[in-house]
Amino acid sequence: MADLVTTIKQTLKDVELVLGWVRDPATGVAAPARFHTEEEAEAAVFDSTCVHNLAVHLPRLKGRRLGIVAKGCDARSVVELIIEHEAEREDLKVIGVGCGSILDVKKIWRRFGYGVEIDDRGDSLELGGERGPREDFLARKCHGCLEADPDIYDLFVGESAGGPAGEISGGREEPHPLSAMLEDLAPAERRAFWREQFSRCIRCYACREVCPMCFCRDICIMQTQVPHWAGGEVNARESEMIQHIRVSHLAGRCTGCGECERACPVGIPLMLLMDEQNRAIEDMFGYRAGDSLRARPPMQTFSIEKDLWGDEE
Amino acid sequence: MKFIAAKKIPDLLGLLARDARVWAPLVPEDSADTLLFLPWEPGAEVDLERFTQVSPKKLVMPGSEPLFSFSYSMAVDCERLEIGDARGVPGAGGASDADGAGEAPGAATVLFGARACDARSLTVLDALFGLEPGEAYNDPLYRARRAALTVVTLACTSCDAACFCSSWAEGPASTEGSDLILYPVEGGYLARGVSDRGEALLVLDIWEESEQPLPELAETDRVPFGTLNTKLLEIFSDMDFWERATERCVSCGYCTYACPTCYCFNIFDEMRGSRDGERCRSWDACMFYLYTLETSGHNPRPTIAHRYRNRIGHKFSYYPENQGTTLCTGCGRCIRGCPVGLDIRDVLRGAGER
Numbered sequence: 085m086a087d088l089v090t091t092i093k094q095t096l097k098d099v100e101l102v103l104g105w106v107r108d109p110a111t112g113v114a115a116p117a118r119f120h121t122e123e124e125a126e127a128a129v130f131d132s133t134c135v136h137n138l139a140v141h142l143p144r145l146k147g148r149r150l151g152i153v154a155k156g157c158d159a160r161s162v163v164e165l166i167i168e169h170e171a172e173r174e175d176l177k178v179i180g181v182g183c184g185s186i187l188d189v190k191k192i193w194r195r196f197g198y199g200v201e202i203d204d205r206g207d208s209l210e211l212g213g214e215r216g217p218r219e220d221f222l223a224r225k226c227h228g229c230l231e232a233d234p235d236i237y238d239l240f241v242g243e244s245a246g247g248p249a250g251e252i253s254g255g256r257e258e259p260h261p262l263s264a265m266l267e268d269l270a271p272a273e274r275r276a277f278w279r280e281q282f283s284r285c286i287r288c289y290a291c292r293e294v295c296p297m298c299f300c301r302d303i304c305i306m307q308t309q310v311p312h313w314a315g316g317e318v319n320a321r322e323s324e325m326i327q328h329i330r331v332s333h334l335a336g337r338c339t340g341c342g343e344c345e346r347a348c349p350v351g352i353p354l355m356l357l358m359d360e361q362n363r364a365i366e367d368m369f370g371y372r373a374g375d376s377l378r379a380r381p382p383m384q385t386f387s388i389e390k391d392l393w394g395d396e397e
Numbered sequence: 398m399k400f401i402a403a404k405k406i407p408d409l410l411g412l413l414a415r416d417a418r419v420w421a422p423l424v425p426e427d428s429a430d431t432l433l434f435l436p437w438e439p440g441a442e443v444d445l446e447r448f449t450q451v452s453p454k455k456l457v458m459p460g461s462e463p464l465f466s467f468s469y470s471m472a473v474d475c476e477r478l479e480i481g482d483a484r485g486v487p488g489a490g491g492a493s494d495a496d497g498a499g500e501a502p503g504a505a506t507v508l509f510g511a512r513a514c515d516a517r518s519l520t521v522l523d524a525l526f527g528l529e530p531g532e533a534y535n536d537p538l539y540r541a542r543r544a545a546l547t548v549v550t551l552a553c554t555s556c557d558a559a560c561f562c563s564s565w566a567e568g569p570a571s572t573e574g575s576d577l578i579l580y581p582v583e584g585g586y587l588a589r590g591v592s593d594r595g596e597a598l599l600v601l602d603i604w605e606e607s608e609q610p611l612p613e614l615a616e617t618d619r620v621p622f623g624t625l626n627t628k629l630l631e632i633f634s635d636m637d638f639w640e641r642a643t644e645r646c647v648s649c650g651y652c653t654y655a656c657p658t659c660y661c662f663n664i665f666d667e668m669r670g671s672r673d674g675e676r677c678r679s680w681d682a683c684m685f686y687l688y689t690l691e692t693s694g695h696n697p698r699p700t701i702a703h704r705y706r707n708r709i710g711h712k713f714s715y716y717p718e719n720q721g722t723t724l725c726t727g728c729g730r731c732i733r734g735c736p737v738g739l740d741i742r743d744v745l746r747g748a749g750e751r
Contacts (some may be wrong), residue, residue, distance in 0.1 A: 108557055108738055115738035136737060140647060167690040194430040194447070198733045199558025262427065277427075284425055284433060286451060286460060288652045288682070294647035294736050301648070302686035309665055309687075316665050316679050318460025347736035349450045349651050351431035 088153070088181070092125040095151040095177045095239065102151035102179070103138040104128045111199045113189055116141075120153075128153075128244065132187045134203045135223060135292075137161055137341045143170040143299040151177040152316050155186070156245075157225060159234030160374025161296040167185040167381060168337070170299050171185035185226040190346060192221050213268030224355070225342035227256040236377065248349045260356045278324055284350040285323035291344035292330060292352055297337045297373075305329060331357045336365045339374035399599050400607030402585040406445075410437055412507065412601050417505035417547065420456060422449050437509070445510055445551055445556070445581075450734055452657030453508050453515055456500065457522065457542045461679035464538075464664070469672045483675065502541035509549045514562045514728035516550045517576035518657030520541065524720040525660065538550040547594055550575040551586075559729030561742060563617040570614050577582035582609045617727065620742050623714070625749055632751050639702040642744045645737045648701045650682035652731035652741070653708070658724045683707050709744060 092102050096119065105114040106127040111134035119125040130153065138152055139161035154162055165171040184206065192202060196211050203210040209218035231247035257346060266274060289306065292298045305313050306326040314329065315322045330353075338358050345355040366372055369382035398751045401409060413419050414437065423435040432444055434453040468476050500506045508515075524727040526539040553560075562568050572578060576595035579586040587607060589598035592733035632638055653659040663681035668674040681688055684705070689698045698704045716724035725741075732740050 091588075108740070110742075111738075111742060112737070118644045164480050190429050193733065195433075197447075197557045197730070267536065280426060281428075284428075284431070284645075287680070288650040288654045290647075290651045292734050293647040305602070307685065307687055316461070316663065317667060317677055318679055333511045343736075345650070347651075349655060351425070351428035353427075393703040 088130055088179075089125055089128050090161060091179055091239050091241050091245075092119055092128050092151065092153070093122045095179060096120075096125060097121055099149040099151045101148075102153070102177075103141055104153040105130060105134045105136070105138075105178075112201060130181050132185065133189055133202065134181075135186050135189055135346060137296055137343045138342075139165060139293055139296040140343070142296065146170060146172070147175070149175050149177075151179060153179045153181055153218075153241075154234050154237070155181055155183040156232045156234050157183075157229070157339070158342050159236055161341055162234075163236055163374045163377055164337060164339055164381075165269075165296060165299075166382075168297075168375060173377070177239070178234065178237045180234035180240045182240070182242030184230045184245060185229070185232070186222045187221050188346075217243045223342065223346070224261070225340065228340070228359075235375070258303055260353065260359050262353050262356050263268070263359070266356065268379065279320050279350075281352045282327065283320040284323040285318070285320070285327075285352060286350065287318050287323060287326075288349065290347040290349060294343040294347040296343070297339070298330065298343070305333075327352075327354070327357070334358065335361055336369070336371060336381050337373050338362055339372075353389055398607055398609070398611075399604040399642065400582075400585055400609065401579075401589040401604055405585070405603060406443065407439070409601070409603055410443070411439060412603060413507045413547075413549075413598075417507045418500055419507045420453060421509040422447070428540065429549075434508070434510075434555070438516070443510060448512070448557070448728075448730070449688075450516065450730065451655050452728065452730060453511055454518065454522070454657050455506055456506055456546055457526075457539055458660060458662075458680075461677050462502075463675040463677050466673070466675045467666075468674075469526075500542065500545075502538045503545050505545050505547075506542070507547045507549060510551045511548055511575075512553055513550060513567075513569050513571045513575070514560075514726040515657050516548050517571050518726045518728070519546075519548065519574040519659050521720075521722050521724060521726060522660060524722050525716075531629065532545070547598075548574055548576050549595075549598070550578045550634075551613045552578055552580045552612070554581050554612050556617045557729070557733075558618070559732040560615070560617035560727065561620055561729060562727035563615075564620040564622065564727050565723075568614070568617065580611050580636055580746075581683060583610050583655065586627065587611060618742065618747050620727075621749065622723070623749065625745060626714040626717050628680075628748055628751070629710050632748060633710070635751065636702060637643075638747070638751055639706045640700075642747060643702045643705045643739070646684075646701050646705055646739050647737055648684050648686070648704065650684050651734055651736065652739075653682035653684055655730040655734055656678060657726060657728055659683075661717065705744075709741070709748070713745065 092104060095102055102119040104117055104119055106117040107129050108115040114129055116136050116138055137158045139158050142165050166173050192211055200212040209216050209221060229248040232248055292301055314326045340362055342355050348354060371382050410419055419437040421437040422432050422439055424444060425431055425433060432447050432449045433451055435447055465483055466481040470477045525534055526536040527543055529533045538558045568698045572591045577598050578591060590599050622648045661681045661683055662678050664678050666674050667677050690696045698707060712724040
């Protein structure tokens with residue numbers, strides 16, 4: 085990735101550090117990293133195992149001059165964070181990367197064993213020497229990809245996709261694999277489904293910590309004891325409740341990056357909730373979080389006049 | 398040696414389940430890529446190949462458990478507080494919601510399909526919680542669950558890139574904490590009793606005799622601990638090291654909650670309405686900001702680097718110093734499941750070279 089390395093080095097002349105990825109020698113897949121010096125930047129990579137959304141680090145680094153390597157979906161989070169004043173546009177150098185879809189590394193490891201060799205050739209995939217259908221192991225969010233190129237960037241590396249990632253995207257209409265099943269269920273059965281799902285929750289809050297938009301994190305309502313809004317017990321009832329709180333706090337703010345579902349260690353299909361809500365927000369307000377720096381998030385816009393969710397100033 | 402064919406494992410589980418609740422590695426409904434220790438029921442297919450994402454520690458230390466209940470009432474001239482047994486409150490969730498909790502203290506339980514690292518982690522926890530009455534930290538709830546637990550271990554003939562139990566002398570061959578060990582061989586499993594309780598299981602009318610030799614066990618990655626315990630004290634104030642080591646960490650609690658040896662807990666009151674409540678003990682994690690936040694507003698571990706330093710120091714320096722054993726058994730869960738790919742071995746090796 086000579087191009088990427090050069091771009092990061094160039095960016096480092098202007099910023100304190102750059103958020104990007106390096107290759108983990110033990111597994112061969114990408115892991116998040118911070119580049120402080122040109123020498124460190126030599127290790128920078130970008131490939132289909134760069135699954136993480138690095139925008140999650142921006143609120144904690146607010147006030148410092150930063151560079152960030154961003155896929156199209158990650159850049160949507162950057163946009164939303166700027167709108168919510170958790171990042172300042174002028175402090176940021178966004179290095180956009182051309183993304184041709186990413187892999188569901190967790191799924192691969194859980195099926196074939198942690199650290200199995202992943203050889204992604206773009207049109208085919210070899211896992212530990214065996215050929216697997218690449219499409220089966222793509223991150224689910226790529227199936228709903230709207231635009232693989234970042235909307236905002238200062239520098240761009242790689243090939244522009246000029247649309248959704250690869251040929252696979254069903255766009256906004258691409259449903260979560262479980263949504264059809266859920267729609268057929270009666271309300272009581274849906275409730276039982278979610279109880280079952282949340283019975284596995286261990287309350288590790290990985291969903292919250294990897295979410296770029298969950299920036300209250302250290303003093304989150306899910307955990308504080310004063311005030312004691314949410315019970316502290318580890319059981320399905322409490323976990324379901326706190327997740328509903330989290331989901332509704334993300335109304336009109338979730339950019340659909342899918343990090344919560346990716347990070348969940350016990351496989352709770354959190355994006356099923358987020359997708360449903362995101363769709364409702366778009367239907368009601370014509371708003372998709374992360375689309376534009378000039379957009380006004382409907383749930384954070386208050387006008388005493390009329391036109392509560394219009395475009396006019 | 399005793400032998401059981403792979404296809405008869407469900408029958409063995411059925412026999413074990415006559416007198417106890419059996420927890421085994423199972424795939425939850427609608428989540429094919431998840432494997433957890435869950436209560437086994439006839440018909441459920443155990444997965445004895447892959448590794449579980451969360452350790453079985455909740456069988457001795459549930460995610461949360463009520464310690465006692467309380468009730469306020471108004472008397473003529475004062476407010477009265479009555480203390481009752483746990484689960485004395487009608488409609489209370491807690492341990493009666495069988496999901497988050499393990500089993501009630503003292504209920505006969507079998508842990509089936511634990512690995513050597515999981516079984517050994519129980520003895521590591523015993524060094525703190527399993528002490529005799531009268532000694533410090535004697536924990537009656539832990540002891541009751543521990544005494545009622547039978548551990549059937551599955552020996553590892555293969556491992557993955559996250560395993561590092563060979564860092565300890567016996568590695569995958571450790572028998573600590575196991576009652577019975579199953580060794581995968583051609584067509585099934587050889588069985589070896591380790592404790593009296595395990596030997597007693599070999600009397601069940603299900604075993605065959607076999608001449609097959611014990612299989613060769615896995616050989617995992619090794620972390621050279623050496624003098625790491627003192628080294629960690631030396632670099633305690635080296636914040637450069639800790640900040641660089643934790644740059645990718647997002648401070649979630651997965652590593653601690655998946656860990657078979659992390660045992661930190663919090664105690665708080667859960668109200669059921671305005672007058673009745675329960676005092677509950679729940680898992681807590683040193684990676685959370687709120688873990689050390691003091692009433693004054695001061696937080697001695699304000700950053701992720703401070704918190705991760707404590708996690709490493711506790712496991713590899715303070716616990717060995719105080720309890721005589723490392724607070725880690727090399728199961729690798731914190732590595733496999735970390736959402737940001739932070740590998741504890743890299744930090745330990747980095748500390749060693751510092």
